[in-house]
Amino acid sequence: MKEGRTERFLDLVALRHSVRCYEARPVERAQVERCLEAARQAPSACNSQPWTFIVVDDPVRKEKVAAATSGGVLPLNHFTRQAPVLVVVVAEPARTSARVGAALQDLPFPMMDCAIAAEHFCLQAAEEGLGTCMLGWFDAQRVREILAIPAAARPVLIITLGYSGEQQAVRERSRKSLAEMSAWNLYPGAAEGAGTDRRGWRAALGLLVCLLVTCLAAAVGGAATARAGAFYAELARPPWAPPGWVFGPVWSLLYTMMAVAAWRVWKTGGLRAARGALMVYAVQLAANALWSWLFFAWRLGGLAFLEILLLVGLVLETIRRFRRVRPSAAWLLLPYLAWLAFAAALALEIWRMNPGLL
Numbered sequence: 001m002k003e004g005r006t007e008r009f010l011d012l013v014a015l016r017h018s019v020r021c022y023e024a025r026p027v028e029r030a031q032v033e034r035c036l037e038a039a040r041q042a043p044s045a046c047n048s049q050p051w052t053f054i055v056v057d058d059p060v061r062k063e064k065v066a067a068a069t070s071g072g073v074l075p076l077n078h079f080t081r082q083a084p085v086l087v088v089v090v091a092e093p094a095r096t097s098a099r100v101g102a103a104l105q106d107l108p109f110p111m112m113d114c115a116i117a118a119e120h121f122c123l124q125a126a127e128e129g130l131g132t133c134m135l136g137w138f139d140a141q142r143v144r145e146i147l148a149i150p151a152a153a154r155p156v157l158i159i160t161l162g163y164s165g166e167q168q169a170v171r172e173r174s175r176k177s178l179a180e181m182s183a184w185n186l187y188p189g190a191a192e193g194a195g196t197d198r199r200g201w202r203a204a205l206g207l208l209v210c211l212l213v214t215c216l217a218a219a220v221g222g223a224a225t226a227r228a229g230a231f232y233a234e235l236a237r238p239p240w241a242p243p244g245w246v247f248g249p250v251w252s253l254l255y256t257m258m259a260v261a262a263w264r265v266w267k268t269g270g271l272r273a274a275r276g277a278l279m280v281y282a283v284q285l286a287a288n289a290l291w292s293w294l295f296f297a298w299r300l301g302g303l304a305f306l307e308i309l310l311l312v313g314l315v316l317e318t319i320r321r322f323r324r325v326r327p328s329a330a331w332l333l334l335p336y337l338a339w340l341a342f343a344a345a346l347a348l349e350i351w352r353m354n355p356g357l358l
């Protein structure tokens, strides 16, 4: 970067503000194209570029889009009618790599990408001497219909564009101070010495605790299944029942995924904030262990079936609570839920087929 540019850039940034009053003077196509070029150069997750900018300057269509930004009871966005151009920013499905990244990080990458590109657009508009205002408040369904936007894409922002009709070129703006909005090396207010050093250990310890608690439940349940192999072989089973050896590896994998899910929730929410979710997780673990005793040790097929239904309910509640803290942790429980549904059907069928034994 060339020296001396920073000050000019900061001047431009200070100049840009949301303009809510426009002259009727038209905007040249070349100016709009330079703003689009600035948006085109924006960074995006995995260079996915998940955006389409729809420039609306046809008066009839523009009036319809403007109406979709200012309808309803709130006296919002009436200035959109004055702007000679409206630009609708449409979020497109991201590349697979960006989608995987977004899911793992629990971050809406396409929204972030669109916002960055939109700001590039607005800064270039300021450079052109044009005013803009980003609008997040509009009837998205209406805009979708007016511009024939397909279902997979989503209009996320509308930018008004035109010559400012305001009296003042620069406006006083309210902003947090640098001290309020930034910090160096540590989160504001964090104790000295907090952070990096113990983080790795704490995370490892958390994972260990989650694995141990989950293994404990598996061991308690496992104690009931000491003779399960022979017993399972004795039972009349439906043709779709898997062979006995399948259960060990499947449960090992499911318990590991469960433990990792609980650990992720703990890591994200902290023990205090995620206490409710982790308590429900612990209760479902206990219900999981109890099922093995009901079915294999005490041979109460009917009760075992009812209890597995209760377990499914508890797992659904765990998933709901985990999702609020960390969606990817909830996903980790989906194979467990699917397996439980299968196990419930199998348990019911085996109970029905073995009236004397269960």
Ligand SMILES: Cc1cc2nc3c(=O)[nH]c(=O)nc-3n(C[C@H](O)[C@H](O)[C@H](O)COP(=O)(O)O)c2cc1C
Pocket (backbone or CB within 6 Å): 016, 017, 018, 019, 020, 076, 077, 133, 134, 135, 136, 137, 138, 173
């Ligand atoms: C995502 C987003 C949505 C916004 N939605 C609206 C809106 O619907 N109507 C409006 O008048 N301004 C809207 N704004 C503009 C903000 O109110 C404005 O950026 C903020 O008050 C700071 O003022 P400034 O842009 O003049 O610096 C929006 C801004 C952003 C970034």
